[in-house]
Amino acid sequence: MGLRVRSDFTARRRGMSLLAIVALATPIFLFVILRSFPGLDKVFMSANFHLVVVSAIAACAVGIALIAGVAAGRSRDAALVFVALGCLALGMIMLAHGLVTPGVAGVGPNGWVGRLPNFAIAAFALSQLMAVLPVTRRFAPVVARHPWLSLTIPTVILTLALGSVVMSTRNGSPTQATAAATATEDDASGSTGTGDSYGAGNSYGAGNSYGAEAEPGVSDEHSHTATTGTTPTAAGDEPAPSGPTSTENAMIDLLRLLAGATLIGVGFVHWRRWRLSNDAVVLALALACWLGAEALMSLRFGAVWRISWWDYHALLLMGFGSAVYAVVAGFLRTREKDSLQHAFRHDPLDHIARGYPEALRTLVAAVEARDSYTSGHSHRVTETAAAIGQRLGLPSDELRRLVWGAELHDIGKIGIPDHIIHKPGSLTTEERLLVQEHPVIGWEIARQARSLNEVLEVVRHHHERIDGAGYPDGLASDEIPLNARIVAVADVWDALTSNRAYRPAFEADRALEIMAEGRGTQFDPACLEAFFDYIESKGLGSASRPKPKPEPALR
Structure with missing residues (x-):
């Protein structure tokens, strides 16, 4: 019985995992190749094309922000407000980044063009962290109660601030703007110099200002910026602003480090949730986080205006574009409006339920239609079993199998006559033996669906006992699958605390x-100890019981 056949769920998830790994590894591989062989890292300078690219990134980010904002307005979910704010901030800041590019609509050399993308990704990282941390809900009751107000006020403030930044870059002289545009053309044509520049003193951080990192064949007039902090202009013009200080560069690098670490960590949170649900939206959010972290690497170490630098724009576009696609495609497929809301729920059961295969949903519906008690019992057993599994530290895959099995553990009772299931008195020997057939009946039903192969051990063995006195196979100790031992504890607890036809x-x-x-005879001691911890955490009471050191669960 212990042999597992790979389910459609697992096979599909492995395929999606491979695609995700390729999507993450390919940009890193190409970046390393480009930086290792500078001759391959070609120059492509176009301020207007840059504006188009960052506008596309902004559009995707704002699209996610609108979806999250609408969902937050309906659900009053603070996590979605944070997501909407972070995506909106990234979109608006990236658009401003494009608008302050030297050479766009008369913009002259400025420092903001290098700072803004770092601020944009950091804002997104902060919002994602606040959205996935359960503790933020305790400190954000106002956000949850007033989602639209919580979105509007920061948006107005950010709009005014970015508007001021954009306008400040248009205060330079026409000659400076012309010089910036001319330098762009000269660089694209292959003139030589000592630095990669986006304009005078526009920093990407320590060691890589828009004119500070030595790269052969990229910049002419802008290379002067790297060494003097000023840009040569026509006679009589004011010098352009000086480059960033070493302190600012260090602060930008620290910001990148913190934002990158945050995005990697939050990405793993989404990844674990995706492994429970197979939800494409959750996977897209994990990719958006990890691609954002890779974008910071490209932003820091790429050579400005070269392919290695354009790489960060492509990474951001891939991340947010995939998120938009996943949400829209999911809506078109299921007409579900709250897919993004589900992605930020903290309860693993919510994510596992999202991934229920159609066969499981059909069987659950059949039980609900026939017997409301069995349906409610299965849901309560599932909740308790999941809590025990989490306390035992089950990995994502095992926790998902546990939940699927718990939901269907009594499916075999649809094969038992109603007059026996609901009999108010004691069962006869024949009736009891018939009831004890329900694990095998359920196993026979579930094994007909390939997608349910992973639940068979729970359905068949949840009435086995540690001492070997259970049924249907009389398994003992570690012969009983761990998930079946967990469900056995949860099953008995719900049976004892529920009204039955024959007793209150x-x-x-x-x-x-x-x-x-029943410790050590009916129940696995470690599973029972984890169950007691769960019950005490809910404040449901505490029986007088010994407190031994928890034993490892038998496997």
Whole structure:
């Protein structure tokens, strides 16, 4: 029974995992090649094309912000407000970044063009962190109650600030703007010099200002910026602003480091949730985070105006473009409006339920239609089993299998006559033996669907006992699959604390005492200990029980 056949869920997820790994590894590989062989890292200078690219990034980010904002307005979910704010901030800042590019609409050399993309990615990283941390909900009741106000005020402030930045770059002389545009043309034509420049003193951080890193064959007049901090202009013009100080460069590098680490960490949170659900939206969010971290690397170490530098724009466009595609495609496929909301739920059960295969949904619906008690019982057992599994540290795959199995553990009862299931008195020997057939009946039903192969061990073995006195196969100790041992604990707890046709529910303390008596005979001690911890965390009571050091779960 322990042999697992790979389910459609697992096969599909492995394919998507491979695609994600390729999408993440390819840009890094190409970046390393380009920086290792400068001759391949060609120059492409076009301020107007740069504006088009960053506008596309901004459009995708703002699209996600609008979707998150609408969902936040409906659900009053603070996490979605944070997501909307971060995506909106990234979109607006990146658009401003394009508008302050020297050579665009009369813009002269300025320092903001190098700072803004760092601020944009950092804002997105901060918003993602706030969205996935459960603790933020405790500190953001106002955000949850007033989502539109929480979105509007920061948006207005950011709009005014960015408007001021954009206007300040247009205060330079016409000659400076012309010089910037001319330098762009000269650089694109292959003139030589000592630095890569985006304009006078426009910094990308320590060691790589828009005119500070030595690269052969890129810049002429702008190379002067790297060494003197001023840009040569026509006679009588004011010198352009000086480049960034070493302190500013160090602060920008620190900002990049913190933002990159945050994005990598949040990406792993989304990745774990995706492994539970197979939800394309969640995977797209993980990719957006990780591609954002890679963009910071390209932003820091790429040579300005060369392919290695354009790489960061492509990474951001890939990340946010994939997120928009996943949300829109999911809506067109299912007409579900809250796919983004589901992505930021903290309960693993929510994510696992999103990935239920059609066969599981069909069987659950069949149980609900026939027997409301069994349906409610299965849902409660699933919740308790998931809590035990989390406390035992089950990995994502095993936790998902546990939940699927718990949801279907009593599916075999649809093969037991109603007059026996709901009999108010004691069962006869024949009736009891018939009821004890339900694990095998459920196993026979579930094994017909290939997508449910991973739940068979729970469906068949959740009535086995550690001492070998259970049914249907009389397994003992570690012969019983761990997930079946977990469900056995959750199943008995719900049975004891629920009203049955033949008896009323036990009080919580008495039910816990009964369960404590089954330690090592009916129940796996480690599973039972994890269950007691869960019950105590919910404040449902605490039976008088020994407190031994938790034993490792039998496997």
